[in-house]
Amino acid sequence: xxxxxxxxxxxxxTLTVLSVAPAYAGQRGQxxxxxxxxxxxxxxxxxxxxxxxxxxxxxxxxxxxxxxLPPNTTLQDAAAGFKNQGQFIAALHVSKNLGIPFDQLKADxxxxxxxxxxxxxxxxxxxxxxxxxxxxxxHQTTEDQKVADR
Numbered sequence: 263x264x265x266x267x268x269x270x271x272x273x274x275x276t277l278t279v280l281s282v283a284p285a286y287a288g289q290r291g292q293x294x295x296x297x298x299x300x301x302x303x304x305x306x307x308x309x310x311x312x313x314x315x316x317x318x319x320x321x322x323x324x325x326x327x328x329x330x331l332p333p334n335t336t337l338q339d340a341a342a343g344f345k346n347q348g349q350f351i352a353a354l355h356v357s358k359n360l361g362i363p364f365d366q367l368k369a370d371x372x373x374x375x376x377x378x379x380x381x382x383x384x385x386x387x388x389x390x391x392x393x394x395x396x397x398x399x400x401h402q403t404t405e406d407q408k409v410a411d412r
Contacts, residue, residue, distance in 0.1 A: 313347035314338045320410040327406065330354040332364050340364065343372030348403050352379055355399040362386050 314337050344350035357364040370382040383392040
């Protein structure tokens with residue numbers, strides 16, 4: 263009878279240790295590999311989708327930016343491939359300000375060999391003052407983003 267009690271107690275202790283150990287090990291940076299440890303984590307959304315959805319959730323900002331988009335282009339399609347919201351909005355402004363087709367500017371900035379906004383301006387419109395254009399677009403982007411913060 264004593265063996266059964268000890269065996270039950272040992273089983274309870276073992277199960278407790280085994281259920282707590284992985285959590286403790288995860289806190290200590292040990293244990294299961296990240297792919298297993300984070301199996302229940304929400305998958306990361308594509309970068310463009312994440313900020314395009316954020317823009318869409320602010321109707322005033324979305325309306326301002328929609329006016330800068332080429333006809334029949336959605337925010338999600340236009341934003342795809344850009345690193346972040348600021349880069350995307352600045353590219354929209356440069357396209358409109360300098361008359362550079364947005365699809366060309368986007369391809370230059372997000373393609374196989376991505377360039378910065380300034381480099382893309384220099385490549386696509388060599389006569390433009392790229393530094394001034396970037397500065398203007400960054401200012402416009404800041405003003406646009408203030409709309410979302412209201």
